[in-house]
Amino acid sequence: MDATTAVWPRLNYQRTARRAVVRLLAFAPGPLPDLSINPGEYGLPAGDHLAALTVTAHDDPGQLDQWRAGAWRAGAEQDLVDARRLDAATHCVTIEADLPDPADLGHLQAAWALAQGLVAHGAFAVLDAHAGRWVDAALLETWPPERPFDLDEEVNVVLRTDGTDGFGHVLFTRGMAKFARPDIVAVVRPGMARMVNRVVRQLAGMLAEGGTAIPGQRLGAGDPSLGGAAAFHLAVYDPPSNAPALPLSNDALLVVAD
Incomplete structure (x- = not known):
């Protein structure tokens, strides 16, 4: 097997005290095998990145139901070719990581490599929680x-135009x-x-590339890498005082236009 995947x-990268957390859930119509994959297989890079992962199989309908109902189901209706297959799923495998701020993204590659391996063995959908x-x-x-690496495959940028408690349009990441970085929220004028x-x-x-940002930091006017002509600064996201409550699983920074 080719082990040259970079x-x-x-x-x-600047080390912080934060932790990187990953949770992928692979759904299948029947049991999935315990996978043993090698570097290069399904994009697994060389190194001991699999050691950062915890893999758990589930077959309890109640556990599966919490991920295929409500808002999760609404997302499935939008993202999956046939969300009705979730109703017939009897097994689910969670792939999780929780590790100190890593110097590379091998843990994320390893998680997706396992997910692709599970798809090759019968899983039909993966939820990036x-x-x-x-x-x-x-x-x-x-x-x-x-x-x-493709940021758009890892980070969901959501625009909400209603249900924002009078704040108007709100853009945020998930x-x-x-x-191991905060999400980003912005009220859009x-x-x-x-x-x-x-x-x-x-x-x-x-931030994904390892940079850091803190409340009070200014994103300077004219900086082509962070917005161009307008000036912004960062604040602590503190709903509902400065932004609406959003469905985040993480703390966040608020981008504020000057």
Whole structure:
């Protein structure tokens, strides 16, 4: 087996006291095997990255039901080719990681490698719980082993236009916990949607690569990497005082336009 898959680097890595957490859930119509995969297989990089993962099989309907009902089901209806298959699923495997702020993203590659392996053995859908997004088996099967890191595959950027307690449009990320970094929230003023979207995505990319950000930090005017002409600063996300309560599984920073 080819063991040349490169580990995803964090080019701006600065160690913090935070922890990276991952939770993927693979659903199947029957039992899934205990997988043993090698570097290069399904994109697993060389090294001991599998040691960071905890893999648990479930066949209790009550445990499965909590992930295929309510808001999770609504997401499945949007993301999966046929969400009705969830109703017939009898088995689920969770792939979890909880580790000190890592210097690379091998733990994330390892988690997805196991998920792809489970798809190859019968799983039809994978829920990325921290990103709040389902991935259909048909999509996972198209991911090549040597694929580069893609922020859009790991972080869900959500725009809410209603139910925001009078704050108007709100843009926020889900999934930054996988990088041991806070999520990002922004209240979008009229006429600033495109620029705020760019700031949030570029800030998320910088944090995913290992950079850090703190409340009070300014994202300077004219900085092409973080928004261009407008100026912003960061604050602690503190609902409902400065933003609406959102379905996050992580703490967050609030991007505030000056």
